[in-house]
Amino acid sequence: MKQSSKINLADKDSACPRSTKNLLASLHSRLTILRYISGGEALGSIIAGMAKLGKEVSQTTEGLRLRNALESKHHTSNGRALWQKLRISDWLGNTIPSPVLDQLQNDVALVLSNDLHSELQAFTVYDRPTTCLTDDMGKIEIDYLDVTIGLWAYSRYFIRIIEDLASTSIETNTFKMDTIKKILI
Amino acid sequence: MKISNVQIKEQGKQSNQLSSLFKEMLNLQSEYQMRVSDESLRYLRRLQGIAAPATPGTVVIPKKGTLLSGSGSFGKPIEINLEIENIQKSYSYILPMLTPLISPSGVTWYAIADYLPANLLIPPNSSKSLRVILDVPSDLPSDVYHGSLTLEGFLKGALPVAVTIQKQKNVKQLAKKPAPKPLSKRRKKP
Numbered sequence: 001m002k003q004s005s006k007i008n009l010a011d012k013d014s015a016c017p018r019s020t021k022n023l024l025a026s027l028h029s030r031l032t033i034l035r036y037i038s039g040g041e042a043l044g045s046i047i048a049g050m051a052k053l054g055k056e057v058s059q060t061t062e063g064l065r066l067r068n069a070l071e072s073k074h075h076t077s078n079g080r081a082l083w084q085k086l087r088i089s090d091w092l093g094n095t096i097p098s099p100v101l102d103q104l105q106n107d108v109a110l111v112l113s114n115d116l117h118s119e120l121q122a123f124t125v126y127d128r129p130t131t132c133l134t135d136d137m138g139k140i141e142i143d144y145l146d147v148t149i150g151l152w153a154y155s156r157y158f159i160r161i162i163e164d165l166a167s168t169s170i171e172t173n174t175f176k177m178d179t180i181k182k183i184l185i
Numbered sequence: 186m187k188i189s190n191v192q193i194k195e196q197g198k199q200s201n202q203l204s205s206l207f208k209e210m211l212n213l214q215s216e217y218q219m220r221v222s223d224e225s226l227r228y229l230r231r232l233q234g235i236a237a238p239a240t241p242g243t244v245v246i247p248k249k250g251t252l253l254s255g256s257g258s259f260g261k262p263i264e265i266n267l268e269i270e271n272i273q274k275s276y277s278y279i280l281p282m283l284t285p286l287i288s289p290s291g292v293t294w295y296a297i298a299d300y301l302p303a304n305l306l307i308p309p310n311s312s313k314s315l316r317v318i319l320d321v322p323s324d325l326p327s328d329v330y331h332g333s334l335t336l337e338g339f340l341k342g343a344l345p346v347a348v349t350i351q352k353q354k355n356v357k358q359l360a361k362k363p364a365p366k367p368l369s370k371r372r373k374k375p
Contacts, residue, residue: 004266004314005251007344009277009307012242018275022241053337060282060335061295094223101337102242109275 020119023110028125030103044091049098069166243277243339253334255319256349258327263319263348267334269305270312279305280337281315286330286348294322294330296348319348327352 011017034042057063070076083089110116257263271277281304286294301316317334327350333343 004268005253005344006248006268006270007251008246008248009243009269009271009273009339010246011273012244013239016239016241018241018243018273020275023275026240056335057282057337060284061298062282064285065295099240099242102240105243105278106241106275108278112276 018106018109020110020113020115021123023106023113024116024119024123026103026106027110028123040091041095044095045098046100048092048095049100051092052097053100066162066166070162073165075165243273245336245339245344247344251344253317253344253346254348256351257319257321258351259321259323259325261321263321265317265319265334265346265348267315267317267344268312269307269315271307271309274309276309277307279307279315281317282335282337283317283319283346284332284335284343286332286346288326288328288330290326290328292326292328292330294325296320296332321350325350 016022054063058067113119253265253267255263255265269279281300283296283298286296288294296319299318301318305313305315307313330348330350332346332348334346335343
């Protein structure tokens with residue numbers, strides 16, 4: 001039996017709509033704020049954002065299934081022991097979680113927008129990124145596509161590892177070798 | 186001057202008491218310092234959160250009284266259709282996920298759902314449709330199951346879902362019905 005419903009996707013804040021100009025300003029302010037916070041705070045904020053997302057997704061059927069599959073495994077108790085001993089949860093618990101999916105959505109929308117070039121022309125950047133390496137010290141050029149493909153490869157690798165961890169039985173040396181072989185192949 | 190053993194013991198006791206008192210005081214003081222630094226860090230983080238740059242976001246606005254509903258029974262997949270319109274000036278990306286469905290009698294159904302398409306990229310001021318297809322397990326009791334469809338990354342992104350599983354009279358008969366014979370055995374002997 002088919003039934004259809006309709007929903008709208010609208011701006012969270014009408015004063016700050018998802019226009020190209022605002023998305024650009026949001027990305028720029030995220031980059032600018034990196035100059036005023038420590039690397040640990042920036043990284044912690046991103047990981048805390050992912051943890052928040054993990055908690056939310058654990059309420060869905062797929063998320064719950066994955067969580068249950070991971071829960072009883074040997075590596076989960078190892079991971080939790082590391083978490084406790086290295087006080088990772090203390091570090092992340094005191095950090096403001098970044099809205100990681102919102103930011104990803106906005107960045108995707110920004111690179112897909114048709115008026116980006118005209119907005120970039122009108123946009124003024126006051127800050128210059130600080131660099132540690134100079135050209136003669138082996139500084140390499142990093143392209144937008146390098147990062148995009150790197151993220152894709154990293155995410156694929158990550159997904160395979162997590163799914164393997166969820167499906168594998170505990171004894172671990174064989175698992176590690178199998179996983180590594182699979183990934184390398 | 187003579188010092189008796191008793192006197193030495195008493196002096197030792199006193200110095201032990203003093204040192205334990207001193208230790209306790211040090212412990213209390215260091216604990217206090219730890220708490221103060223923890224609390225100040227927390228306070229600073231909260232301030233940092235307030236000062237963090239605003240991120241433009243998306244909200245899901247359902248039409249009044251929207252309830253995603255479907256009905257079916259074992260062997261008949263349930264289909265739920267959803268029309269999504271993006272009224273923003275930018276693209277939106279949708280990744281739907283279903284929560285477990287729960288009946289009033291307390292049965293929880295971890296539905297295996299197919300999302301067609303699995304994800305949607307909706308251009309500004311346009312709309313696309315999403316189909317969610319649920320396979321009904323044979324042993325699922327007939328009832329109305331409630332849950333929600335979440336659109337990850339969107340605030341207020343969960344849409345209520347109600348799925349009615351109808352009674353199927355012939356389920357037992359279907360289960361008892363023997364499997365059809367293989368073709369080779371069905372052939373009549375000459």
